[in-house]
Amino acid sequence: MFGCLVAGRLVQTDAVQVASDKFVFNLPEYESVNHVVVFMLGTVPFPTGMGGAVYFSFPDPASGGPVWQLLGFIANDKPSAIFKISGLKVGQGGAHPFGTMASPPSVAQVGVSVEPLEQLAQQTPVSGAAASTTDTLRLFTQKMLDSLYNFASSFAVTQAQMTPSPNETFIPSSCILKWYDNFHRRMNQNPNFWKN
Template identity: 30%
Template structure:
């Protein structure tokens, strides 16, 4: 019914069938995987015979299953499991979209997404997170009503959009800092204020004042910490 191709590897069609609506592929040496293509083979009537009404295991049934890989009203969600971090929703397959390419490395945050309960039973074959490069991951596929599939995709898309908004450098309310010139000016002012705090007599400041390199390094580390935790909005509050 399904096949996968990891970039740089051979076609893989052998999978573990968990039940009539769930399958799982084992992916060896997963740390080396960047992209993976998941697709429907157009066959596999035995995967979910109970979903199709008024048909039998005849030649007609086989022909029907080949022409329509999913029964009407059904599609599939595609999940990726990294050992110890649960399943993450990658996307979907349907009769209208029988294949998809997913980027894995750096493109997902498993800890922030809900695991797929049925597929979790297959993830045990991956074992605990190893300390070497030989990590075994699981790609799971769940055949579900298309309304459920679309709801999961929409929720996942909304979650990613919210995360992207939270990670923006310039937050709402700090639009003045969107101007590169203003932003650079505020950064320099912040650094100057920080370095000046180490001078006991501000009146003694001159173009020849020497600033130890470790003080600049401390400012840099402090500045990055603030940027990562809340963007650049703190620069708006400078006197």
């Protein structure tokens, strides 16, 4: 029903069912993991009005057991989500549906708990783990365009301020702005246009 993906690793579809509505993935060597993708396999949808709360657990040496943290949720109309786990703090956690089950030492876990959608909407994920909603490539491109324009604009001079320099080529800032607007428009229309 669910899958879990960490960059550089094989997709995990071997969730351990710990209760009729609870599933857990083991993540060995979690210290090097920055983001986790949790998704539905597309074979079995959630029952109507239900979704899956996604939790993350570090092994907690202080308590001897796992401490679970709510990351967010997935649902039939939101079948996948990316969660940032690299900034989460060991030992910080709250209420969770997984009870006192033990995890293997030095193995983190991702849990999915099937719950009513209205209950999922009222839960607050742990700070810093919000699902990524911005396309990374688009965000990078926007930041790059802003940086180029700001950098080029910092050298702007009026025609009256220009001094002749035979070894220098000057480009009107309106040309850079036109390129910026065209690139931004094309990126919004098709984020992969640059691959053609």
